[in-house]
Amino acid sequence: MSDKRILVVDxxxxxxxxxxxxxxxxxxxxxxxxxxxxxxxxxxxxxxxxVLTDLVLEGMGGLDLLENVKVISPRxxxxxITGYGSLKTAVKALRLGVYDYLLKPCDEEELIIRVRRALEMQAYGREQKRLQELNAIAKTAVTxxxxxxxxxxxILGNIEMLRLNPELEGSGKVQDSLQVMETQIFAIKRVMEKLAGLTNAQTKRYPVLRDYEIIDLTSEGASE
Structure with a gap:
């Protein structure tokens, strides 16, 4: 069963x-x-x-419904759906943001084609937006x-200088502290490398962040 939800109004x-x-x-x-x-x-x-709606309804009309849908649920x-006599109104509805219109009586095959086309275009638009967001995240990560x-x-250079300092060579606590600092810095660098790897400037392909990848990133230093 499809996960697409449709509301019919007539x-x-x-x-x-x-x-x-x-x-x-x-x-x-x-x-x-x-x-x-x-x-x-x-x-x-x-x-x-x-939303699949007739234009001519008792009470609030289809055009008013359209205006409200745009506010409540912009996506x-x-x-x-319109009769031949209200074709002019259907054109007005298109100008107001209706995706498509059908003439009554609806041909079943045409109805299915129009609905599927609308949902496919909607999914394509959402995917494009997702890729744009991932692209922005990836570029930020590289920066x-x-x-x-x-x-x-x-900092790593200074740690190495301190480690080789003759006055500190005999201090086990200092050397241990320097080792911990160095380990954590390399952990941070590995995290940054993973973030930078989310984008590939040559192929322009942007991978989806999966749960295990997020866990790897956030737990990098904890496992050291």
Missing amino acids: DEEIVRYSLKNILAAQGFEVDDVPSAEEALKLLYVRSYHL TLVIV LSDRINTPLNI
Whole structure:
């Protein structure tokens, strides 16, 4: 069963029943309501990938519903269903941000094609946004790695100088402390190398951070 949720809004029960059955048969999770007011109540408590609504409804109309959906759930796409007489209104709805429209009576095959196309475009848009966010994180990681490694290398150099200092060579506690400092610094450097490795400037491929990778990063120093 698909994880995509669709809300059908139409004041004609037979139309709602038909649309719901067609979409449910495709594996979608479908809710149906007879009015825009009922639709808004659901939108406040549930998230939907797509709203399929008639433009002409009793009470609040389809265009008003569209405006509210854009405020309550900006990522939810809207497809409107209209009769031939309200085609001009459908064009207006498209200008207001409706993803697509269908003419009544809906052809079953065309309905499925339009719905799948909308959901595929929505998923593509979300994936692109995810990649952009990962790209930004990776670039920040590379910058941090460069800025942090320089002072760490300076500290390592000073640790080595202290270790070779004749006055400190006989002090076991000092040497042990220097060893601990050096170990922790190398642990930090390995963490920064992992963060920098999240991006590959040549292939432009950005891997997904999985739980085990995050654990590795945060526990690097603890295992030393």
